[in-house]
Amino acid sequence: MKATLLGRLALLAIVPLVALLPLPEFWFTQLNYIGLYSLVTLGLVLLTGIGGLTSFGQAAFVGIGAYTTAWLTLNTELSPWLTIWVGLAITAASALVLGWVTLRMSGHYLPLATIAWGLALYYLMGNMDALGKYDGLLGVPALTLGGIDISRGKPFFIFLWLLVFLGAFALLNLLDSRTGRAIRALRTGSQMAESMGVDTLRHKIGIFLIAALFACVSGWLFAHFQRTVNPSPFGLKMGIEYLFMAVLGGAGYIWGAITGAALTKLMEDQLQVLLPRLIGTSGSFEIIVFGILLVLVLKYLPDGLWSLVARLRPPARRTGVPVDGPIDLPTRARPGHGEVVLQVQDVRKTFGGLVAVNDVSFEIRAGEIMGLIGPNGAGKSTTFNLITGVLAASGGTVRLQGETISGLRSRQIARRGIARSFQHVKMIPDMTVLENVALGAHLRGQAGALRAMLRLDRREEQRLLALAAQQLRRVGMADQMHELAGNLAMGPQRLLEIARALCADPTLLLLDEPAAGLRYKEKQALAAVLRQLRGEGMSILLVEHDMDLVMQVCDRMVVMEFGTRLMEGTPAEVQASPAVRAAYLGTEH
Numbered sequence: 001m002k003a004t005l006l007g008r009l010a011l012l013a014i015v016p017l018v019a020l021l022p023l024p025e026f027w028f029t030q031l032n033y034i035g036l037y038s039l040v041t042l043g044l045v046l047l048t049g050i051g052g053l054t055s056f057g058q059a060a061f062v063g064i065g066a067y068t069t070a071w072l073t074l075n076t077e078l079s080p081w082l083t084i085w086v087g088l089a090i091t092a093a094s095a096l097v098l099g100w101v102t103l104r105m106s107g108h109y110l111p112l113a114t115i116a117w118g119l120a121l122y123y124l125m126g127n128m129d130a131l132g133k134y135d136g137l138l139g140v141p142a143l144t145l146g147g148i149d150i151s152r153g154k155p156f157f158i159f160l161w162l163l164v165f166l167g168a169f170a171l172l173n174l175l176d177s178r179t180g181r182a183i184r185a186l187r188t189g190s191q192m193a194e195s196m197g198v199d200t201l202r203h204k205i206g207i208f209l210i211a212a213l214f215a216c217v218s219g220w221l222f223a224h225f226q227r228t229v230n231p232s233p234f235g236l237k238m239g240i241e242y243l244f245m246a247v248l249g250g251a252g253y254i255w256g257a258i259t260g261a262a263l264t265k266l267m268e269d270q271l272q273v274l275l276p277r278l279i280g281t282s283g284s285f286e287i288i289v290f291g292i293l294l295v296l297v298l299k300y301l302p303d304g305l306w307s308l309v310a311r312l313r314p315p316a317r318r319t320g321v322p323v324d325g326p327i328d329l330p331t332r333a334r335p336g337h338g339e340v341v342l343q344v345q346d347v348r349k350t351f352g353g354l355v356a357v358n359d360v361s362f363e364i365r366a367g368e369i370m371g372l373i374g375p376n377g378a379g380k381s382t383t384f385n386l387i388t389g390v391l392a393a394s395g396g397t398v399r400l401q402g403e404t405i406s407g408l409r410s411r412q413i414a415r416r417g418i419a420r421s422f423q424h425v426k427m428i429p430d431m432t433v434l435e436n437v438a439l440g441a442h443l444r445g446q447a448g449a450l451r452a453m454l455r456l457d458r459r460e461e462q463r464l465l466a467l468a469a470q471q472l473r474r475v476g477m478a479d480q481m482h483e484l485a486g487n488l489a490m491g492p493q494r495l496l497e498i499a500r501a502l503c504a505d506p507t508l509l510l511l512d513e514p515a516a517g518l519r520y521k522e523k524q525a526l527a528a529v530l531r532q533l534r535g536e537g538m539s540i541l542l543v544e545h546d547m548d549l550v551m552q553v554c555d556r557m558v559v560m561e562f563g564t565r566l567m568e569g570t571p572a573e574v575q576a577s578p579a580v581r582a583a584y585l586g587t588e589h
C-alpha cells in the first residue's frame with residue numbers, strides 16, 4: 001500500500017518536474033494532445049477493455065464538454081470553472097438515457113447506438129446556427145487560475161497531466177474494490193455476476209457514465225486549449241480513433257490507455273508528413289496504416305502493447321489489505337437442523353411443446369445434502385435454473401424458508417440466501433483467486449464506485465477480503481489465494497466456486513455438476529469439503545452425474561427422468577430401484 005502510494009506521489013511530482021525541462025514548446029503541445037486523448041481512452045479502457053462494452057461515440061461526449069463550455073463562456077458570464085459542471089450534467093443525462101435504452105438489450109445494440117449517437121451529434125453541431133454550424137465557435141476564453149492563464153503551454157501541461165494521473169489512480173482504485181470486481185465480472189456475461197447479487201445493468205450504465213464523464217472533461221479542456229471548437233474533432237472518425245488508441249495500448253489496462261494515446265498521436269504526426277511524401281499526393285493515408293496496425297495488433301497482441309509490460313510484473317499479489325484481519329460482518333439467522341429450507345412444489349417448465357420439467361416436487365432440509373440425478377436431458381439443469389431464477393417457471397412454486405422465491409430475479413434470490421456454482425466454471429481468469437472469491441461477498445458490502453475511487457472503502461474491503469480468505473481456508477485453498485485464477489487446475493477451480501458461494505453466507509448451496517472434469521483425488525477432496533460443510537449445518541443441492549460422489553455424500557436424492565420425478569430416497573434405496581436402473585440403462589420399466 002505504502003509503495004503504491006509513494007509510486008503515485010512520485011508520478012504526480014514528475015509532472016511539474018517535466019515542465020521544468022528545457023524542451024521545445026512543440027513537445028509540450030504534443031504532450032498536451034496526448035493528455036487530452038488519454039482522458040478519453042482511460043474511460044474507454046474501463047468501458048470496453050474491462051467492462052466488455054464497445055462505444056464508438058466517445059468523441060461525441062468530448063464534443064458535449066467542448067461545445068457546452070465554448071457556448072456558455074461566449075454567451076454568458078459563466079466562468080469555465082462553472083461551465084464544466086454544466087457540461088458534466090448534460091453528459092451524464094445523455095449517457096444515462098443512451099445507456100438505459102441500449103444496455104438493457106444484449107448483442108450489438110450499444111456499438112450501433114453509439115455510432116448513431118456520434119453521427120447525430122456531429123450533424124447537430126454542424127447545423128445549429130447557435131453553435132456556428134461547421135465553422136464552429138471562435139474566441140473561447142482562456143482558462144485562468146488565480147489570474148494565471150493555464151490554457152496553453154507548460155501550465156496547461158501541468159494541470160492536464162495531473163488530471164490524467166488522478167483519473168488513472170481513481171480508476172485503478174475502482175478496479176481494486178467491491179464495485180471493481182463486479183465491473184470485471186461483466187465481461188463473463190451477466191449470469192455469474194447476477195447470481196452473486198450484482199445488478200449488472202446498473203454497473204454497465206455506471207461504467208458508460210464514467211467513460212462519458214472522462215470524455216467530457218477532455219472536451220472542456222480541449223475547448224480552452226484550442227480557443228475554438230468546430231465539429232470535426234468530435235465526429236465518428238475520431239470516435240473510431242479513440243477506440244483504436246485503447247486497443248493498441250491494451251484495452252484491459254489503465255496504463256495501456258495512455259500508451260495507446262501517446263503512440264497514436266506520435267505515429268499520426270510522423271505518418272501525416274511521411275506518407276504524402278512517399279505517395280506523392282496529400283490525403284489522410286495514416287488511417288489506412290492504423291487500420292492495418294489494428295488488424296495486426298488484434299491478431300498477434302490481442303491484449304495490446306501494455307500486456308508486454310504487464311507480463312514482466314509478478315502475478316498480482318495484494319500486500320496492502322491484510323487478509324487475516326477481523327471479518328465482523330453481519331450473518332444470516334441459520335435454520336435449525338432438520339427444518340425445511342427449500343420447498344419445490346409442482347414446478348413446471350415448458351419450452352414450446354417440450355415439457356422439460358413436469359410438476360416436480362421435493363424438499364431440502366437444513367444440514368442435508370440432497371442429490372438431483374437422472375440421465376442426460378432428464379431436466380436437472382432446468383430445475384436448477386428454475387430454483388436459482390435463471391429461468392422463469394411455467395408453473396409451480398419454489399419457497400425458501402417459507403418465502404416464495406419463484407418469479408424473482410437471480411440476484412434477488414441470491415440476496416435471500418441461495419448461492420450456486422456453475423456446470424462450466426465461471427470465473428475471472430485475470431483476477432487472483434482471492435479476488436474471485438471476494439466477488440461472492442458482493443452483497444455483504446455496500447461501498448460504491450465513488451467511495452472506491454476515493455479509497456474510502458478500505459475498512460469494508462479489508463473485511464470482504466478477510467472473509468474470502470476464510471472461505472478459501474475452509475475449502476483447503478489457502479495456499480493458492482494469491483495465484484491468478486486462470487492458472488488453476490479444474491479441481492481447485494471447482495473449489496474456488498464453492499468458496500465464492502460460501503462468501504454469501506448462504507442458507508442453501510446449489511452445486512451444478514461440481515465433479516465434472518475432476519480426477520479421482522480431486523473428487524475425494526471435493527467429497528471431503530461437502531461432508532465438512534454438511535457437518536457445519538449447510539444445506540446442499542447437488543446436481544451430479546458422478547454416481548460415486550453422489551452415493552458417497554448424499555443423504556437423500558431425487559431421480560428425474562423425462563422431466564418427471566421418478567423417485568426419491570436414500571442412496572441405498574435409489575441403488576436398489578429397478579426403475580432407476582432401467583432409466584439409466586434406457587430400458588422399459
Ligand SMILES: Nc1ncnc2c1ncn2[C@@H]1O[C@H](COP(=O)(O)OP(=O)(O)OP(=O)(O)O)[C@@H](O)[C@H]1O
Pocket residue numbers: 351354356374375376377378379380381382383
Ligand atoms: N433453453 C431451452 N430451450 C429448449 N429446450 C431446452 C432448453 N433447455 C433445456 N431444454 C430441453 O429440456 C430438456 C431437459 O434439459 P436439461 O438440460 O434440464 O436436462 P439435464 O438433466 O440437465 O441434462 P444434462 O445432464 O445433459 O445436463 C432437454 O430435452 C433439453 O433439450
